[in-house]
Amino acid sequence: MSTKFIFITGGVASSLGKGVASAALGALLQARGYSVRMRKFDPYLNIDPGTMSPYQHGEVYVTDDGAETDLDLGHYERYTNVAASKSDSVTTGRIYQTVLQRERKGQYLGATVQVIPHVTDMIKEFIQADLNDEDFVLCEIGGTVGDIESLPFIEAIRQMRQDIGVERTLFVHLTLVPYISSAAELKTKPTQHSVKELLASGIQPDLLLCRSDREIPADARRKIGLFCNIRKERVIQAIDVDTIYATPLTYHDEGFDIEVLKHFGLPTDTPPDLSAWSDIVERIRRPEGTVRIGVVGKYVELKDAYKSLIDALNHGGIANHVKVEIEWIEAEAFEKSGTTERLENVHGILVPGGFGERGSEGKILAAKFAREHKLPYFGICFGMQMAVIEAARSLVGWSDAGSTEFGPTMRPVVGLLTEWAKGNTVERRSSEDNLGGTMRLGAYPAALAPGSKAAEIYADSLIHERHRHRYEINVAYRKEIEAAGLIFSGLSPDGRLPEIVELKDHPWFIGVQFHPELKSRPMAPHPLFSAFIEAALTHSRLV
Numbered sequence: 001m002s003t004k005f006i007f008i009t010g011g012v013a014s015s016l017g018k019g020v021a022s023a024a025l026g027a028l029l030q031a032r033g034y035s036v037r038m039r040k041f042d043p044y045l046n047i048d049p050g051t052m053s054p055y056q057h058g059e060v061y062v063t064d065d066g067a068e069t070d071l072d073l074g075h076y077e078r079y080t081n082v083a084a085s086k087s088d089s090v091t092t093g094r095i096y097q098t099v100l101q102r103e104r105k106g107q108y109l110g111a112t113v114q115v116i117p118h119v120t121d122m123i124k125e126f127i128q129a130d131l132n133d134e135d136f137v138l139c140e141i142g143g144t145v146g147d148i149e150s151l152p153f154i155e156a157i158r159q160m161r162q163d164i165g166v167e168r169t170l171f172v173h174l175t176l177v178p179y180i181s182s183a184a185e186l187k188t189k190p191t192q193h194s195v196k197e198l199l200a201s202g203i204q205p206d207l208l209l210c211r212s213d214r215e216i217p218a219d220a221r222r223k224i225g226l227f228c229n230i231r232k233e234r235v236i237q238a239i240d241v242d243t244i245y246a247t248p249l250t251y252h253d254e255g256f257d258i259e260v261l262k263h264f265g266l267p268t269d270t271p272p273d274l275s276a277w278s279d280i281v282e283r284i285r286r287p288e289g290t291v292r293i294g295v296v297g298k299y300v301e302l303k304d305a306y307k308s309l310i311d312a313l314n315h316g317g318i319a320n321h322v323k324v325e326i327e328w329i330e331a332e333a334f335e336k337s338g339t340t341e342r343l344e345n346v347h348g349i350l351v352p353g354g355f356g357e358r359g360s361e362g363k364i365l366a367a368k369f370a371r372e373h374k375l376p377y378f379g380i381c382f383g384m385q386m387a388v389i390e391a392a393r394s395l396v397g398w399s400d401a402g403s404t405e406f407g408p409t410m411r412p413v414v415g416l417l418t419e420w421a422k423g424n425t426v427e428r429r430s431s432e433d434n435l436g437g438t439m440r441l442g443a444y445p446a447a448l449a450p451g452s453k454a455a456e457i458y459a460d461s462l463i464h465e466r467h468r469h470r471y472e473i474n475v476a477y478r479k480e481i482e483a484a485g486l487i488f489s490g491l492s493p494d495g496r497l498p499e500i501v502e503l504k505d506h507p508w509f510i511g512v513q514f515h516p517e518l519k520s521r522p523m524a525p526h527p528l529f530s531a532f533i534e535a536a537l538t539h540s541r542l543v
């Protein structure tokens with residue numbers, strides 16, 4: 001079958017869950033045996049979100065091949081289990097960068113370089129680049145229709161329909177049908193306007209997905225269809241769900257996948273196999289217990305900054321049949337208050353990735369508390385670095401142990417990484433380099449020490465995990481730190497980069513330099529998260 005392209009745009013408001021909706025459609029098509037590829041096009045000018053603040057952008061999701069991407073790629077991977085790559089996340093900045101590089105090389109042969117056709121051609125090139133004969137490519141266009149910046153993308157997908165035909169393209173538009181309580185009515189007007197906006201750009205959506213907090217009556221759907229030139233079966237309601245993993249099931253119940261297949265003239269008689277989805281939804285809805293995890297971080301008021309982390313903790317809950325309640329603890333406030341009361345009520349502490357000195361002493365305190373109280377501790381990236389500093393100070397007795405991330409230090413237990421091996425090549429950086437795209441990024445191997453807790457949890461001796469950091473535990477201090485009880489149980493194969501540390505005499509105290517949350521899936525919870533939640537559950541039964 002020739003590859004078909006599904007374009008997902010959004011209207012009325014942002015944050016309607018376009019990423020989840022796209023991912024859920026991907027999962028539904030997979031459940032019918034089709035192969036899918038998911039892509040995100042973001043209209044902003046940054047080359048990638050790597051340099052953006054978590055407050056602006058939420059989490060930066062990292063792929064195996066080291067791309068720093070939009071968090072929606074995390075949804076795509078979790079729903080479809082297809083590993084994303086650099087070519088699956090493209091911004092306006094990257095499109096322009098590529099166009100301008102070509103212009104400088106004279107590759108436009110003297111032409112006046114313009115948005116149409118040069119930028120739109122480049123967008124179409126990215127949409128179709130690096131494919132492997134997938135049955136479906138789902139392209140989500142970031143932003144909301146009507147934004148000035150998304151216009152070139154809308155124009156490019158309009159052209160694609162002309163280029164390859166209606167048989168190979170589908171336009172899905174996600175909108176909001178709000179309930180106005182004073183009138184006690186659902187309102188269809190915003191959807192009508194949003195579709196008008198799309199029409200003005202030359203796109204007639206084939207299918208509408210209407211977010212709503214309640215059932216949209218058949219009458220209202222007929223009305224939307226009438227005003228928007230769409231048959232009422234293709235006005236699909238997407239009612240709020242209690243867990244995002246229910247979306248493939250509810251979308252299927254509403255006929256979303258059937259209408260998509262009908263559009264492409266594909267058979268619809270055999271129902272999709274959604275049993276794996278029903279299973280996890282069942283487990284989420286009927287937990288057999290609860291564990292409370294304290295997450296000590298810097299961006300705790302912004303949950304988007306910890307999207308994959310929250311999901312991975314929930315996956316750990318799914319694996320153990322429990323609900324995971326997260327107690328968000330702001331590191332700096334915790335550091336200043338000096339009271340450990342909130343930590344006394346949790347069954348495990350997690351210190352996630354982070355950047356900069358602010359709040360770091362609070363994270364060090366949290367690691368100390370977990371170590372001393374034999375409370376399960378999981379340190380991820382920065383959380384590992386802080387745990388090692390804590391051990392160096394308290395166990396080895398180096399009161400001056402610190403990280404060069406916070407400025408010069410006499411004892412750089414954590415230091416800037418200037419050179420490391422990537423496959424057969426050596427990557428080099430200096431502190432004067434550009435900030436964008438210059439961290440240790442993407443998947444790297446780690447060898448696990450036989451007999452360690454890490455090796456036991458992974459049931460493996462060599463693992464591959466994704467990285468995103470600039471600083472590294474200084475292996476020169478290994479001997480003293482290990483003698484004090486913190487073991488380096490995972491190292492890069494050349495032995496130079498510590499990847500995992502664990503405390504010897506502690507029920508569960510593990511720090512990892514990578515981001516395991518990026519590879520956790522609802523159907524395949526990450527072993528570290530399953531084991532951490534299991535340890536927290538055991539702890540909860542002791543107290």
Ligand code: GLN
Pocket residue numbers: 352353354355356380381382383405468469470471472
């Ligand atoms: N700031 C630390 C570093 O760059 C940790 C980064 C992270 O937690 N992702 O090494």
